[in-house]
Amino acid sequence: ETGVTQTPRHLVMGMTNKKSLKCEQHLGHNAMYWYKQSAKKPLELMFVYNFKEQTENNSVPSRFSPECPNSSHLFLHLHTLQPEDSALYLCASSQREIGTGELFFGEGSRLTVL
């Protein structure tokens, strides 16, 4: 499959569960991102990885833990989440260039925290 693939597409978890979101890109890009999309809010950048190195962490709570084992895979580990963390989590990739570079998004993982 080409493009950016996210799994699972839907996830329901309790506040004490541990789960992970997975993202895989087949575009040969060198940068990967996690965004959070909530209703009536801008897309919120959570984490950026360039060449597997984390370069951005926008004050994200520690209950979200990213992992980037290689330039094609990105994970978001979830632990003791809160109901307000329910949202669509979008993974994206790009070919990093200063100030440019189209973002290619995955379909997203819809997370519901009970």
Place this chain on the structure above:
Amino acid sequence: GENVEQHPSTLSVQEGDSAVIKCTYSDSASNYFPWYKQELGKRPQLIIDIRSNVGEKKDQRIAVTLNKTAKHFSLHITETQPEDSAVYFCAAIPTNTGNQFYFGTGTSLTVIP
């Protein structure tokens, strides 16, 4: 950091009419301004972009204009069709942040047949 404001939040137009969505930004270092379209249940996808050395760019029925002095840019869709119904996001990318995209809050466009 950069702050992007987008208006309106919702927009309804009759099929065939034009739609205009406006964004303002705060950081004069921003030099790349893409627009993304997100259909219901789908991923956001780039539809058009403009760089700071250009004032206007057009691609068939969509166009984007940029006013660097006033720090605002707009998306124009002409001859709207029902398939244009979606949420549209603008973004601004400052040169000094590498690949940090600052998105607007989105505009939900409905084209009424």
